[in-house]
Amino acid sequence: MTAEPNFVLDLTLALGTSAMGGYIAHRLKQPALLGYLLTGLIIGPFGFGLQTDVEQIQALAEVGIAFLLFALGVEFSLTELKRVRAIALQGSVLQIGLTTLLVASVSLLSGSAQTPLQGIFLGLVLSLSSTAVVLKTLTERGETSTVHGQVMLGLLIAQDLALGLMLALLPVLNQPDAVGLALGLALLKILGFLAGAIALGRWVVPRLIQHIAATESSELFLLTVVALCLGVAWVTSKLGLSIAMGAFVAGLMISEIDYADQALGKILPLRDTFACLFFASIGMLIDPTLILNNLSTILELVALIMVGKALVILPIVLGFGYSLNTAVKTSFGLNQIGEFSFVLALGGLEMGLITEQRYTLLLGTIAISLMLTPLWIALAPRVVDGLHRLPMLKDILNRAEEPKLLSVPSDLSDHVIVAGYGRVGEVLVNVLLSRGYSVLVVDNSETAVQRLRNRHVPLVPIPFVYGDADNELVLEKTRLETAKALAITLPDPATTRLVLQRALAKAPHLDIIARSHTNEEIDVLTQLGAREVVQPEFEAALELGSHLLNTLGEPPFDIQAVLTRIRDDRYRTIRPVAQVGEA
Known part of the structure; x- marks a missing residue:
């Protein structure tokens, strides 16, 4: 049985034009x-009608969502998930509840909704963000590894769980007596699924992956990983939960086993291929004439909607003790309307909760908000920086972000400051301590600070400052003027640049070594004043090359x-x- 020629042509057209569109966007620095x-808009039914x-x-696009979330689950381990569990669970309830209340009130007052039920439904649709x-x-x-990235992902995962409850409640919204029963059944489904997933992840999946890996067959390993991802996603879809939730949990199942990196490496090409189809399929839903x-x-x-959601999310993140920097970036990142809102909106249309005209306007609004998301996320660091520059707000914000938790000896001097205590920062601290240097760590992660508190070398605690390293008052506590050097190992490129600039403004002669995340950033950080810029991928290649040249008989001096x-x-x-040309 062969594939329909039209489908093969449509798939080729979607992938080919997406590659061209992605290339043009890249050349335009977008x-x-x-x-x-x-x-998707251009080739879709509302564009030139080539599809x-x-x-x-769109069916294949759902596979893209599954692979996207599966890869996240593999990288986003349970340890990292626990780090943001408070804001993920409690914060998401607050965010969904306050957004729904705000939207329902505004829609009732403006006449957009005739009944409270319609207002609540509209609020639920708009409360979701795009995972x-x-x-x-x-x-x-x-x-993805930054504090604001983890907070965003924690809230998004909780929203995907909430989507299951919303889909379960949708058919009985017009029947108040049945709401309690529907909610109870939905919670049972979620708890049952999570219990089954934990059992499989602990006793079945690791052994299965181990046996498959023992065959040393790349094809079998890939097929098993794909089947696990799509299989769990299918189960959640049948339970009335989101595909994204199932795929994420499937990724978590193998995130802690030895073959996690191998699984991630196999799935990444599939993720990128099908994910581009997902984004193109959203573009196909946009009707330029309607807009x-x-x-x-x-x-x-x-x-x-985007300003309103940002204003709802901002105080919630601040209320959980995160900095203004994290709060602004999170609120700017989650202020769009999610792709699964399409599903809810369609269900509401069929039930008469929204009119045909309201539905079409909603589609256009969702599509534009999704397209603006990358621009909002890119704008967030500039907004934070701008707020700190305002004379009226500068002192207030600095006092609010002054580190409340620090362990710095009064006689600390001639020390090395390490900004960022993640995997790279921790190794660097170990190297420095092994050579007898004094170290001061700066990090805004509670988990990192807890690790530092529990560690003694020997009997002497490692000094630390808890706060955002790019905050001027936090930097003041590190005693930059008496430090020997500063090593920036942060995972956020924008924060790395700010730390570098502000540290040199306070201590112009300080030796600063920075970690680069992209090739282009090497030159940017060097021009900003970094004494040395390290690119991890290049350093790994140099070490491999060094060992290889040694094996081939090259003299160590050469x-x-x-x-x-x-x-x-x-x-x-x-x-x-x-990259050389661009530099």
Whole structure:
């Protein structure tokens, strides 16, 4: 049985034009997913009508969501999930509840909703954010491991759980007597699924993956990983939960086993391929004529919703003890309307909770808010920086973000400051301590601070400052003027640049070593004043090359000379040709 020629053509067209759209977006210094969205709009039924079978493309797009969340689950271990569990569970309830209340009140007062039930339904639709778009944007920016990235992902995962409850309640919204029963059954389904997932993840999946890996068959390993991802996602869809939730849990099942990195490596090409179809399929839903005919109304809705959601999320994040920096980035990242809101909106249309006109306006609003998400996330660091520059707010914000938890000896001097106590920072601290240097750690993670408190070398605690390293008052507590050096190992590129600039403003002669996240950033950090910039991937390649040259009989002195030349030249001789040109 062969595939329908039209479907093969549609798939080829979607992938080919998405690649072209992503390339154009990249050349214009925009996120690739914006190119995918616009590509879908152009080739879709409301554009040039080149796609003849949008439904099949959208079916494949759901696979993209599954792979996207599966990869996140593999990288986002249970340890990291526990770090944000408080705001993920309690904060998400507050966010959904307050958003729903706000939207219901405004819609009733403005006449957009005739009954409280319609207002509540509209609030639930607008309370959801986009897991796929936010995750893709954070991945492209290298921010999934940052504090604001983890807070966003924690809230999004909780929203996906809440979606299951919303879908369960939707059919009985017009029957108040049945709401309690529907809610109870939905909770039982969620708890039953999570209990089954924990059991499989502990006793079945590790052994299964181990046996498959023992065959040393790459094909079998890939097929098993794909089957696990899609199988768990299918189970959650049958339980009335989201596909995204199932795929994420499937990723968590193997995140703690030895073969997690191998599984991630196998799934990444599939994730990227199918994810671009997902974003293109969203673009296919956008009707330019509808948007143009109702442009002013849709833009007003987009502005109200995105600003309103940001204002709801901002105080919630601050209330859980996170900094203004994290709160602004989180509120700007989650202020869109999620892709699963399409599903809820369609169900509401069938039940008569929203009119056909309201539904079409909602589709346009959701689509535009999704397209604006990468731009909002990119804008957030500039907004934070701008707030700190305002004379009226500068002192207030600095006092609010002054570190309340610190352990710094009064006689500390000639020390090395390490900004960021993640995997890289912890190794660096171990190296420095083993050589007898004094170290001061700066981090805004409670987990990192707890690890420092529980560790003694020997009997002497490691000094630390709990707070955002890019905050001026936090930097003041580190005694930059008497420090020997500063090493920046933070996972957030924007924060790395701010720490570098503000540290040099206070201590111009301080030796600063920074970790680079992209090739382009090497030159940026060097120009900002970093004495040394380290690119982890290049350093791994240099170490491999060093061992290989040694195996081939090269003299150690010559090997060291080669490595020194490459580092002194800021890796230019080994960078990809395009990157050298851009630099």
